[in-house]
Amino acid sequence: MVKKFRMLRGAVIGSCVLLFTLAFQSCPGPRSKNFRIHYSTQEPFKEGDIEYIYKPLYANNFFIAREDGEKVLYLKDPTSKRETRHVIHKVKRVVCLSTTHIAYLDAINETRSIVGVSGRQYIYNDKLTNATDVGYESAIDYESLIALEPDVVFAYAVPGQPADYIQKIRQLGINVVEVPEHLEDHPLGKAEFLVAFAAFFDKEVMAMEQFHWIYQTYEEYCMLAKQAATLKQRRKAVENGSSNLDSLNTSFKPVKVLINAPFKDVWYVPGTESHQHILIRDAGGVILGSENGKKTTVISTEQAYIHALKAEFWLHPNQFTNLSSLAALDQRFAEIPAFRLGNVWNNNLRSTPGGGSDYFESGAVSPHLILADLIAIFYPDALPKHKFVFYKKLD
Numbered sequence: 001m002v003k004k005f006r007m008l009r010g011a012v013i014g015s016c017v018l019l020f021t022l023a024f025q026s027c028p029g030p031r032s033k034n035f036r037i038h039y040s041t042q043e044p045f046k047e048g049d050i051e052y053i054y055k056p057l058y059a060n061n062f063f064i065a066r067e068d069g070e071k072v073l074y075l076k077d078p079t080s081k082r083e084t085r086h087v088i089h090k091v092k093r094v095v096c097l098s099t100t101h102i103a104y105l106d107a108i109n110e111t112r113s114i115v116g117v118s119g120r121q122y123i124y125n126d127k128l129t130n131a132t133d134v135g136y137e138s139a140i141d142y143e144s145l146i147a148l149e150p151d152v153v154f155a156y157a158v159p160g161q162p163a164d165y166i167q168k169i170r171q172l173g174i175n176v177v178e179v180p181e182h183l184e185d186h187p188l189g190k191a192e193f194l195v196a197f198a199a200f201f202d203k204e205v206m207a208m209e210q211f212h213w214i215y216q217t218y219e220e221y222c223m224l225a226k227q228a229a230t231l232k233q234r235r236k237a238v239e240n241g242s243s244n245l246d247s248l249n250t251s252f253k254p255v256k257v258l259i260n261a262p263f264k265d266v267w268y269v270p271g272t273e274s275h276q277h278i279l280i281r282d283a284g285g286v287i288l289g290s291e292n293g294k295k296t297t298v299i300s301t302e303q304a305y306i307h308a309l310k311a312e313f314w315l316h317p318n319q320f321t322n323l324s325s326l327a328a329l330d331q332r333f334a335e336i337p338a339f340r341l342g343n344v345w346n347n348n349l350r351s352t353p354g355g356g357s358d359y360f361e362s363g364a365v366s367p368h369l370i371l372a373d374l375i376a377i378f379y380p381d382a383l384p385k386h387k388f389v390f391y392k393k394l395d
Contacts, residue, residue, distance in 0.1 A: 054204060057215070058189040061180045062196045064088075064204070073199055078183050079159035086177055091151035091200045095134060099123050099356065100181065100190075100364040101154040104197040107365050108207055116148045121354025124361050140165050146172060152200065154179055185294055187275045187367030188215055194365055217368040222282045225375045228382035229254060229284035254286040255378045258304070258311035258338060261318040261329065267304045269297040279367065283374035285313070305332055313377060314338040315345050315391075323394050342393065345377055349392040359390045 047055070053064040053071060061076045071088045095116035096102050102125050105111055111127045118140070120133040132148060135141045145153070152175045157163045163178075170176050181193035191214050198207030229252040257280055260268055269287060270276040273294040277287050288307035291297045299307075308314070314336075320326040323344060327334035338344055347370075350358035363370050369389045376386035 054195050056192050058186045059192040077180050088199050090202050093150045095150045095153040097155045099361040103362040103365050104194050108198050108203050122356030124358035137165050185273050187279050190364050191367050214368050221371045225284040228379035254284050255312045256310050257285045257287050258308045258314045259287050260316050262301050267299045271295050284378050308336040311338045313343045344394040345391045347390050349390050
């Protein structure tokens with residue numbers, strides 16, 4: 001795989017590879033904390049009072065420790081700051097209340113352990129033929145859940161919303177683990193939760209190796225994107241007759257991206273520290289209207305239209321699948337450059353008839369594939385033979 005990336009980079013940037021690689025060797029920039037990982041052994045290491053089995057590189061909301069001879073998973077909800085402690089024993093029967101949980105277990109070949117799911121119509125994975133649909137949140141069928149006799153129920157909580165059903169499941173004597181992977185900011189932080197899920201099946205080493213490969217692949221793509229963006233800038237400079245190309249070796253101009261579409265007359269734009277912004281940034285783009293911080297920015301359609309006039313690409317236009325229906329939403333948007341040039345893409349290439357999307361399922365554990373799709377959209381010459389996984393262009 002690495003050899004393939006090097007060949008691609010060579011084709012894109014030729015003799016500029018060395019300069020650009022030196023300029024961007026810090027990409028994608030892990031957060032500043034100590035990191036240790038054992039890929040070939042589960043031997044713990046001590047740091048202060050904690051005997052770690054696994055201390056994450058990107059994920060902020062879990063770690064695995066050894067305490068009194070037992071394997072313990074610590075989880076943190078970054079919104080409420082609530083921490084939970086779970087002594088882990090190997091499980092055989094699990095219920096997943098989120099489609100992303102299914103993707104993590106599928107990645108470690110444990111889909112056969114999933115006996116119950118929530119909202120089958122939203123699940124893209126076709127391997128769960130024998131799993132029972134136990135319902136969704138407040139509409140959960142508790143009798144069916146009890147009959148499944150799960151060793152653990154993997155659940156999730158949405159900040160600011162009640163989750164009484166989770167407490168009720170616990171009252172039934174069923175082990176519930178609320179997994180906060182969806183609250184990680186960095187795409188690789190979400191993917192790293194693969195190790196947390198694997199701990200329930202004694203497959204930590206397997207998951208560590210998989211995450212290491214995902215991380216390396218993501219880094220290769222990230223490097224490729226910045227090289228492609230810099231080359232594009234250099235080419236433009238040459239076309240414009242510029243003779244000062246040296247100043248372009250350590251900087252580049254990202255492509256401008258309009259994201260989302262109005263939902264109930266409100267337009268949401270992810271903040272600069274959100275996982276969506278990080279993915280687009282690492283692909284060589286920038287989201288117009290995005291503000292500093294993790295929270296989503298709310299803008300008016302009028303503000304979005306002003307940004308749209310500058311956008312080279314338009315991504316994630318909600319549920320729309322073709323340009324004509326998108327234009328019917330607001331005729332002004334049919335006149336913007338991205339629309340007229342056909343540079344409107346949605347992340348619903350893999351969808352279910354019920355409205356589910358694999359982007360929000362396996363995409364959680366495959367940020368490198370999302371990144372590759374984005375690079376192929378922004379810089380087609382960088383990945384000329386790319387086969388899209390999650391994105392498709394609106395007709």
